[in-house]
Amino acid sequence: MAQTWVVVPMYNEASVIASVIKELRKSLPHVVCVDDCSTDDSAAQARSAGAIVVQHPINLGQGASLQTGFEFVRLIPEMTEVVTFDADGQHQVQDALDMVQRLRDEKLDIVIGSRFLDNRTDMSGLKRFVLRLATGYTRITTGMALTDAHNGLRVISRDMIFELQLRQNRMAHASELVDQISLHKATWAEHPTHIVYTEYSKSKGQSVLNAINILVEIIFK
Template identity: 60%
Template sequence: MSNLDTWLVVPLYNEATVIQQVIADAIQVFPKIVCVDDGSTDNSASLAESAGAYVVRHPINLGQGAALQTGFDYVLSDVATEYVVTFDSDGQHQVADASAMVARLRGEDVDVVLGSRFLDTRTNASRLKRAVLKLAVIFTNLTTGVRLSDAHNGLRAFRASALTSVRLRQNRMAHASELIAQIGRTKMRYVEEPVHIVYTDYSRSKGQSIWNSVNILVELILK
């Protein structure tokens, strides 16, 4: 399967250390990748381009939600697009998981496949991080009507036909719950897929800590 009908949308902000390898690995399976450079102050964008990705640039940092929406608009302008995957730029997501999720879209009568780090034991998250993320799950399940085991996982695969009904307005981390709410409101058919999120020293140094999860909860309550 060539996956020429599939785009990876990769929000990008100051990931010069790892982005070239992330794109080099992903492009072997997904030849169509767009990185939305969200006002990076390093050479992330040029490194992504050199690895084979298309790059769209925000002149200033607008947040991950805004970067995703820009990416969605870009890939939906390609008439060949059938499937769209959201994929992180810091090396936490696995290409094999993304491939399995697209395969489910091809073979099952669903609109979106949502990654979950809590459906198997591969992801090594701390007890405190798991507890905070579970609180986010409870909050999201109660407020959106969508029942998930992991509400803030950035690895997702959509049918393009379903994604046309999504419009993100929460620019920063609360966009994840906004997206789940739109999945519920538009009655998308959804399933979860177990995925392996790799927490490295690098990703933790970039802010993928327990405080990031706390910030998500604060944004959800205040939005």
């Protein structure tokens, strides 16, 4: 009775969230949307598309939204693995399905999406450079040879979901998650994923300057 749950952290995505969730639910019907106190009608849109919506009473950040999602799915006894999926539609559902299959086949604790395992993802040179720096930092601090430390698409096993405790509310949670994986000596793999940078996701995505904020948040925990 395997049941895959999808956790979608969401903040002001009313224009795209319904289509993202409808697309997801064609193959992954269990979707929980964590609404980080959006000021538009994202929550209503998500609910109408068939997602369960958990609403933060105040804005806390993407890391906090993920953790809330994790704590929500922990309460579901049938849950066998969790997919984290960005709300802006930059991920491919097929990639998520492949990653779930791989997690089950290879009995892994976590499968992490990577934009750098093949050449499908098109991005600017500067963004590529900053992401490379981030993976270098991850490799030094955790010893994990990841190629893409800041990909929002992951599949996490039930056991691992109970271990994760993200305290970085803002953007540094991606590095923190990798830290905790390495701390628990979890088995992991990277899976090639395709990210589509539409004009919409670009306008929503983080500026490369945000790397500085992430670094400071990591150092001054």
